[in-house]
Amino acid sequence: MEKFSVAIIGGGAAGITAAISARRSGKPVAICEKMPQLGKKILITGNGRCNLLNDDTSSAHYNPASRNLVSSVFSRFGKADIVDFFNGLGLEIYCKEGRVFPMTNQASSVLKALEIELKRLSIPVELNFDVKAISGSKGAFILKSKNGAEMVSENIIITGGGKTYPALGSDGNAYELAKKVGHSVIAPVPSAVPLVLKDPLCHLLQGQKIFADVTSLIDGKAAGKASGELLFTKYGLSGTAILDVSEDISIAVNRHHSNDVVISADMVPFMDAKELENELERRIKAGFAPGDFLAGLLPNKFSAALSDLLRYDTAQMAAILKDKRFKVTGTRGWNEAEFTSGGVSAAEINAHTLESDMEKGVYFAGEILDVQGKRGGHNLAWAWASGFVAGLTGSN
Ligand SMILES: Cc1cc2nc3c(=O)[nH]c(=O)nc-3n(C[C@H](O)[C@H](O)[C@H](O)COP(=O)(O)OP(=O)(O)OC[C@H]3O[C@@H](n4cnc5c(N)ncnc54)[C@H](O)[C@@H]3O)c2cc1C
Structure with missing residues (x-):
């Protein structure tokens, strides 16, 4: 031989x-x-x-x-x-x-x-x-x-x-x-894997993509940040911004079994909180219908999916849109991970x-x-x- x-x-x-x-x-x-x-x-x-x-x-x-x-x-x-x-x-x-x-x-x-x-x-x-x-x-x-x-x-x-x-x-x-x-x-x-979570927004907005700034919070501490595509899916969140912050999250949930893992998404990263608040104020004064309230700021389906926002004042609405929290329960598996x-x-x-x-x-x-x-x-x-x-x- x-x-x-x-x-x-x-x-x-x-x-x-x-x-x-x-x-x-x-x-x-x-x-x-x-x-x-x-x-x-x-x-x-x-x-x-x-x-x-x-x-x-x-x-x-x-x-x-x-x-x-x-x-x-x-x-x-x-x-x-x-x-x-x-x-x-x-x-x-x-x-x-x-x-x-x-x-x-x-x-x-x-x-x-x-x-x-x-x-x-x-x-x-x-x-x-x-x-x-x-x-x-x-x-x-x-x-x-x-x-x-x-x-x-x-x-x-x-x-x-x-x-x-x-x-x-x-x-x-x-x-x-x-x-x-x-x-x-x-x-x-x-790693570089979509995230699993239960949030009615993911269900309502499945298939919708936005450009967002995303921060991962693990055990109360900021772990990673990324800007890019945020994709809503029927099981949770995907898109490049999510894949980019997924490594620390996967280690936390899959290796350390942490149950304190959160994604914070700034869904309107092109405006600061004050500008967004002013814009929302203007829309209320202009009499935007609830179903069109976020039109032009976010894709059309978001106005209906986020209709609960109208229960809050404009400062609170801006705060929610700029720091929407999603509690992560898991990740997708090996067939959807890049590394x-x-x-x-x-x-x-x-x-x-x-x-x-x-x-x-x-x-x-x-x-x-x-x-x-x-x-x-x-x-x-x-x-x-x-x-x-x-x-x-x-x-x-
Ligand atoms: C969807 C996807 C997209 C990606 N895109 C990129 C990208 O664009 N850029 C980037 O930098 N990285 C990317 N990656 C990551 C990158 O592909 C891997 O990090 C890289 O291929 C690892 O190379 P490797 O040779 O170490 O392992 P592999 O490419 O996995 O090769 C290992 C080989 O070993 C063989 N093997 C395993 N066990 C045995 C055994 N017992 N006997 C004989 N053979 C065996 C396997 O069959 C396989 O062919 C991506 C990964 C995925 C899944």
């Missing part, structure tokens, strides 16, 4: 990049991918456009526990290196408002560029190879698949991803491999090499680690950079 220098578990963004960097340094490398196809998740990123990088890769955009690791990895393979890497594969890219996309606006172009390079470098890809067990030690690890197939390798890089969109392959099973080599896994929760919060503890990984502190010759990269970036290209930036660094060092 051929013995590889590096075997990579998981052919997603991090695994493919790790394979390319390891192979470029001359070592025999193979990828084991449980699905019948590589990189399925890449295809759905950025709504099919793949927001592959952010212009600002500072560690401040990542969860505090991961920042040492993130800074160290980006100092070895940073934004300019990621751009050069893709340009070198023939992928033209552009940057809009800090977010980087392929010029084709097609995520499939990103995967294609990576696949061409895998082929050029003659990297063997074992599809339908679902790694279920790792035995041996540095110099001779044995990977065993669900079907009984085996692969032998001197080093391994585990890039099995998180738990989102499990039908695309990453369903959290790779955490078990990490646990077996001695790692702690911070309880994974879905995972939690994973293999960053504290147990060598920040320079990405080698495990628990088992020599085992490396980690990508979303399987407890590293979460904000939305906007930070998670793929992490996947490429950590994959590249793990591939470089894992093959030495």
Whole structure:
């Protein structure tokens, strides 16, 4: 049986990049991918456009526990290196408002560029190879698949991803491999995920979208803020502003079981409270009908849905519209989340090499680690950079 220098578990963004960097340094490398196809998740990123990088890769955009690791990895393979890497594969890219996309606006172009390079470098890809067990030690690890197939390798890089969109392959099973080599896994929760709550407004306004400033309050303290789309749904709230503040909320409700989680929405962010109060006063004086009272300030359906407002004076009405409170009871699940919060503890990984502190010759990269970036290209930036660094060092 051929013995590889590096075997990579998981052919997603991090695994493919790790394979390319390891192979470029001359070592025999193979990828084991449980699905019948590589990189399925890449295809759905950025709504099919793949927001592959952010212009600002500072560690401040990542969860505090991961920042040492993130800074160290980006100092070895940073934004300019990621751009050069893709340009070198023939992928033209552009940057809009800090977010980087392929010029084709097609995520499939990103995967294609990576696949061409895998082929050029003659990297063997074992599809339908679902790694279920790792035995041996540095110099001779044995990977065993669900079907009984085996692969032998001197080093391994585990890039099995998180738990989102499990039908695309990453369903959290790779955490078990990490646990077996001695790692702690911070309880994974879905992030960049819609919120579940019971409020009659959500039911009345389902399908309606507004632009709002949103603040999350956890155990009475402001946790996050975002401006953007607020979408009312039959189960609660969604939209970019909600996804952007959802990580702390998901950790609070799903990991810490907090029942004091609130969203405060400024539904009229383009006016301050006094201006809004004056405008509402003017409408009362002008004799606006109750069913039209908020017309032009908010979409038409809001006047009827918020008819209770008319019981209050205008200062109170303005205060409610600028600080509408929603008590959050939960989040939607893994099929609606963009990334995972939690994973293999960053504290147990060598920040320079990405080698495990628990088992020599085992490396980690990508979303399987407890590293979460904000939305906007930070998670793929992490996947490429950590994959590249793990591939470089894992093959030495
Ligand atoms: C809807 C959606 C949109 C997103 N959009 C963006 C975006 O625009 N920009 C951005 O930065 N991020 C985005 N993300 C997040 C980003 O896709 C992930 O952070 C990134 O793909 C993680 O890469 P990875 O290689 O670590 O894991 P994955 O891409 O999940 O790859 C892991 C691979 O490992 C395989 N695998 C798992 N276990 C095993 C095993 N035991 N044996 C063999 N193979 C195994 C899986 O099948 C999978 O192919 C989005 C995510 C979603 C769900």
